[in-house]
Amino acid sequence: MRTILIILRKEFxxxxxxxxxxxxxxxxxxxxxxxLGFAADFEVKNLNLHVIDNDQSAFSRALISKYSxxxxxxxxxxxxxxxxxxxxxxxxxxxxxxxIPQKFxxxxxxxxxxxxxxxxxxxxxxxxxxxxxxSSMIIRDYNLDIxxxxxxRELLSPINITSRxxxxxxxxxxxxxxxxxxxxxxxMVGIFLTAIIIVREKEIGTIEQLNVTPIKKYQxxxxxxxxFLLIALVELTIGLIVAKLIFHIQFQGSLLxxxxxxxxxxxxxxxxxxxxxxxxxxxxxxxxISWFFLMIFILMSGLFTxxxxxxxxxxxxTWFNPIxxxxxxxxxxxxxxxxxxxxxxxxxxxxxxxxxxxLLAVWNYKKVSS
Amino acid sequence: MxxxxxxxxxxxxxxxxxxxxxxxxxxxxxxxxxxLIGPDGSGKTTLIRILITMLFPSTGNAQINGLDIVKxxxxxxxxxxxxxxxxxxxxxxxxxxxxxxxATIFNTKIKDNYYLIKDIYxxxxxxxxxxxxxxxxxxxxxxALSCALIHKPDILFLDEPTTGIxxxxxxxxxxxxxxxxxxxxxxxxxxxxxxxxxxxxxxxxMQKGEVLExxxxxxxxxxxxxxxxxxxxxxxxxxxxxxxxxDITNTAFPxxxxxxxxxxxxxxxxxxxxxxxxxxxxxTVTKRIKANIEDCFMxxxxxxxx
Numbered sequence: 288m289r290t291i292l293i294i295l296r297k298e299f300x301x302x303x304x305x306x307x308x309x310x311x312x313x314x315x316x317x318x319x320x321x322x323l324g325f326a327a328d329f330e331v332k333n334l335n336l337h338v339i340d341n342d343q344s345a346f347s348r349a350l351i352s353k354y355s356x357x358x359x360x361x362x363x364x365x366x367x368x369x370x371x372x373x374x375x376x377x378x379x380x381x382x383x384x385x386x387i388p389q390k391f392x393x394x395x396x397x398x399x400x401x402x403x404x405x406x407x408x409x410x411x412x413x414x415x416x417x418x419x420x421x422s423s424m425i426i427r428d429y430n431l432d433i434x435x436x437x438x439x440r441e442l443l444s445p446i447n448i449t450s451r452x453x454x455x456x457x458x459x460x461x462x463x464x465x466x467x468x469x470x471x472x473x474x475m476v477g478i479f480l481t482a483i484i485i486v487r488e489k490e491i492g493t494i495e496q497l498n499v500t501p502i503k504k505y506q507x508x509x510x511x512x513x514x515f516l517l518i519a520l521v522e523l524t525i526g527l528i529v530a531k532l533i534f535h536i537q538f539q540g541s542l543l544x545x546x547x548x549x550x551x552x553x554x555x556x557x558x559x560x561x562x563x564x565x566x567x568x569x570x571x572x573x574x575x576i577s578w579f580f581l582m583i584f585i586l587m588s589g590l591f592t593x594x595x596x597x598x599x600x601x602x603x604x605t606w607f608n609p610i611x612x613x614x615x616x617x618x619x620x621x622x623x624x625x626x627x628x629x630x631x632x633x634x635x636x637x638x639x640x641x642x643x644x645x646l647l648a649v650w651n652y653k654k655v656s657s
Numbered sequence: 658m659x660x661x662x663x664x665x666x667x668x669x670x671x672x673x674x675x676x677x678x679x680x681x682x683x684x685x686x687x688x689x690x691x692x693l694i695g696p697d698g699s700g701k702t703t704l705i706r707i708l709i710t711m712l713f714p715s716t717g718n719a720q721i722n723g724l725d726i727v728k729x730x731x732x733x734x735x736x737x738x739x740x741x742x743x744x745x746x747x748x749x750x751x752x753x754x755x756x757x758x759x760a761t762i763f764n765t766k767i768k769d770n771y772y773l774i775k776d777i778y779x780x781x782x783x784x785x786x787x788x789x790x791x792x793x794x795x796x797x798x799x800x801a802l803s804c805a806l807i808h809k810p811d812i813l814f815l816d817e818p819t820t821g822i823x824x825x826x827x828x829x830x831x832x833x834x835x836x837x838x839x840x841x842x843x844x845x846x847x848x849x850x851x852x853x854x855x856x857x858x859x860x861x862x863m864q865k866g867e868v869l870e871x872x873x874x875x876x877x878x879x880x881x882x883x884x885x886x887x888x889x890x891x892x893x894x895x896x897x898x899x900x901x902x903x904d905i906t907n908t909a910f911p912x913x914x915x916x917x918x919x920x921x922x923x924x925x926x927x928x929x930x931x932x933x934x935x936x937x938x939x940x941t942v943t944k945r946i947k948a949n950i951e952d953c954f955m956x957x958x959x960x961x962x963x
Contacts, residue, residue: 289764293761293762297747297750297754304749304788491747491748492741492744493747495741495745496739496741496759496804498711499709499711499734499737500759500762501731501734501763
């Protein structure tokens with residue numbers, strides 16, 4: 288115990304002297320959380336529309352005004368030629384083209400059908416899907432208006448669906464994203480710093496000097512990991528404060544539960560960092576290996592793309608992704624107010640993960656230094 | 658053999674197909690200043706790393722104070738002091754913090770063993786609040802030595818402590834080692850500089866993973882049996898090349914301002930000088946000299962190579 292305290296003291300002195308890491312440790316999560324929290328928004332607004340109105344009638348103008356009145360569309364240009372519209376789309380200035388044929392009004396007045404042509408830039412599939420859905424709603428709405436005019440009475444669609452969003456009533460994306468981004472920040476600090484800080488002792492040779500002392504492996508490792516466990520908890524606290532004060536997220540669940548989970552989760556992350564440091568000889572190697580895993584962990588965490596929409600084999604890979612569990616946990620507890628009973632499985636998986644990763648890391652560390 | 662403090666029996670070490678050490682056997686007495694002399698890549702560092710329990714030998718064994726370097730490595734780590742060739746302290750900690758850290762992990766206090774490092778530490782004490790990274794090379798070394806000694810080891814290993822250090826600091830270091838020896842500390846030091854061999858009580862001369870000779874520096878010099886002369890002349894390089902071509906020449910090596918020449922049979926210096934003048938067309942001076950330790954090592958290395 289005494290030895291661990293000595294190493295801890297040494298580590299804290301060193302961290303406090305490290306003028307590059309120190310500001311980053313506390314300012315970085317703050318900036319990143321605010322930046323990403325506001326910027327990461329999946330809602331597609333401001334779709335750029337190019338209109339080809341070949342009819343130039345009251346009916347066609349009514350349809351166009353439906354679009355211009357919608358918050359989702361901006362009418363950026365109009366023309367009478369397909370080529371001009373296509374040019375706009377190729378330049379990226381138009382996301383979709385609405386083409387209204389001649390005799391549009393004429394056909395509708397005579398109670399006949401008239402087509403409209405909608406071309407959507409589908410390079411970004413999500414955006415295209417949403418553009419299509421929004422357009423369909425606008426056109427359906429327009430249809431109802433025409434029918435009303437024609438028949439003179441209010442038509443009701445047989446089933447009227449009204450929805451209410453639970454847990455995030457205003458469908459606010461930052462409410463959804465911020466807890467996840469917070470998890471990423473805490474994880475990054477954990478993996479990067481632990482991986483680098485132990486490799487640094489290898490690089491500058493101090494590990495040589497330490498290995499000939501009676502320090503035991505576990506004392507060294509605990510002494511090395513503890514400061515980052517504490518730092519990560521501080522980061523988590525800063526992040527939660529930012530979430531509350533700047534993003535106005537109402538925490539539904541217990542913060543005690545969040546911190547308890549962090550105490551199970553962080554050993555997993557630190558263990559991964561430790562494992563990386565046992566296989567690396569230089570900080571550069573440690574950095575690259577860390578990035579390799581972090582990229583996979585982050586992109587397959589369900590933060591940006593839902594895990595449910597991944598192919599089956601990819602979903603199986605995410606079982607080994609610790610970030611996935613913490614993000615799920617955070618969303619459940621902070622936003623839905625889930626209790627321990629709901630997240631018992633998350634706790635169990637993380638606990639087993641923590642034990643396995645650290646056993647592997649310590650075992651590997653021993654081999655390296657003998 | 659029982660008076661020996663360090664016993665090395667038949668130690669070999671291979672890294673893959675490379676044989677770094679081949680059946681090394683020797684012993685060091687308590688309180689001895691023992692030198693491992695040899696060129697780069699001769700296996701000095703590997704041997705030291707095995708002895709400080711950082712590396713296991715492939716075959717063979719060694720005991721320090723009766724404790725086996727493989728089986729009893731945990732106990733041994735309290736007895737061993739080690740100063741690596743590369744400065745390996747925390748550069749972002751101050752002089753005092755470094756010393757304190759190494760004292761405490763050995764469960765001791767600076768003041769308990771202060772007497773042991775006093776001579777050395779006093780010289781850097783005025784800078785005790787300076788970060789170790791900002792010390793000069795010589796001061797870094799004094800700090801490293803202080804840290805290696807702070808737990809009062811019984812045996813001290815120094816791996817090439819004088820490599821890359823200025824001449825004055827080199828002399829100082831050997832002075833410090835001599836004084837430490839008086840505390841009955843056993844010291845094993847490796848160096849590629851042959852002239853430092855004279856400063857040791859006993860030396861092992863290593864080359865390509867083998868020990869070529871173990872003896873006191875005096876005996877090594879006495880055992881040198883070839884007639885040796887120093888030759889000096891105006892055009893040093895031409896002279897050296899010419900001497901190497903003479904039929905009576907055994908070896909000719911540059912040595913400071915003169916050339917050390919060994920010949921196959923003893924000759925009168927005047928006769929030899931005449932012969933050299935005739936052969937080289939230079940106004941040379943030739944003296945019969947006593948071999949120094951470097952001459953001995955050069956001869957041994959050549960013999961081994963043949």
